[in-house]
Amino acid sequence: MNIIIFGATGRTGKELLQRALDEGHTVTAFVRNPSKLGISDSKLKVAQGEVTRYTDVDHVLKKEKFDAVFSALGAKSMFKRDLVLIDALKNIIQAMENNEAGKLIHVSFIGTHREAGKLGFLYKYVIPNVMTNLLRDHLDKDNLVTSSKLNWILVQPPVLTMDRYNGKYVHEAEIHPDKSRKLKLSRANLADFMLKHVNDSTYDRKAVLVTE
Numbered sequence: 001m002n003i004i005i006f007g008a009t010g011r012t013g014k015e016l017l018q019r020a021l022d023e024g025h026t027v028t029a030f031v032r033n034p035s036k037l038g039i040s041d042s043k044l045k046v047a048q049g050e051v052t053r054y055t056d057v058d059h060v061l062k063k064e065k066f067d068a069v070f071s072a073l074g075a076k077s078m079f080k081r082d083l084v085l086i087d088a089l090k091n092i093i094q095a096m097e098n099n100e101a102g103k104l105i106h107v108s109f110i111g112t113h114r115e116a117g118k119l120g121f122l123y124k125y126v127i128p129n130v131m132t133n134l135l136r137d138h139l140d141k142d143n144l145v146t147s148s149k150l151n152w153i154l155v156q157p158p159v160l161t162m163d164r165y166n167g168k169y170v171h172e173a174e175i176h177p178d179k180s181r182k183l184k185l186s187r188a189n190l191a192d193f194m195l196k197h198v199n200d201s202t203y204d205r206k207a208v209l210v211t212e
């Protein structure tokens with residue numbers, strides 16, 4: 001597969017990058033600072049640019065066709081709004097629409113699921129009241145994705161960890177209260193899910209909870 005990752009220097013981005021390369025895929029890392037990547041590989045291409053500058057994003061998506069665009073950009077603070085990342089996602093979506101790129105697989109947050117309250121006290125009361133700004137940003141980004149003309153998957157993970165890959169994770173479009181799940185997920189398992197769903201249409205144009 002040929003994949004591009006926005007947010008490739010982040011913790012999820014790096015897991016995606018390494019896993020995709022290990023599986024033999026060709027990967028473009030779109031980054032503002034290539035020295036933060038710390039990975040070199042014959043199948044890795046580095047595109048330096050500002051995701052907030054439309055022409056930079058358009059340029060890389062015009063140059064070649066990608067099977068999937070992974071969006072794993074993340075805000076610096078859990079408590080402040082980061083509107084720049086909303087503009088960044090607008091650029092990615094617009095450039096994908098203009099260049100007929102493949103599937104957008106966007107990392108969102110489990111707290112945006114319409115039935116997140118079913119997950120217990122943390123998701124019913126604490127996150128909506130304490131992490132209001134983060135939640136608003138994620139909801140705005142979710143709306144951009146779901147109202148686009150693209151093929152997309154909105155991945156809604158809980159707390160992300162740096163645990164090793166073990167393949168033991170569950171995914172579901174609806175929250176079944178009696179289902180057994182842990183409200184955490186390793187970024188390595190998340191990367192595995194995202195890569196497996198580039199050519200799997202189960203969750204196309206759907207939001208999906210991924211947990212351990």
Ligand SMILES: NC(=O)c1ccc[n+]([C@@H]2O[C@H](COP(=O)([O-])OP(=O)(O)OC[C@H]3O[C@@H](n4cnc5c(N)ncnc54)[C@H](OP(=O)(O)O)[C@@H]3O)[C@@H](O)[C@H]2O)c1
Pocket residue numbers: 006007008009010011012013032033036051052072073074075076084085107108109110157158159160161
């Ligand atoms: N942390 C959690 O427990 C958790 C749980 C659920 C969902 N999520 C979501 O998962 C996603 C990925 O999270 P993460 O923790 O893996 O991210 P992270 O390690 O904080 O990485 C963030 C990435 O976004 C890039 N970025 C941030 N601001 C930017 C800007 N203004 N311009 C260009 N690039 C920018 C960073 O680039 P630089 O390296 O250049 O700064 C980096 O590549 C986020 O949307 C997050 O909200 C996180």
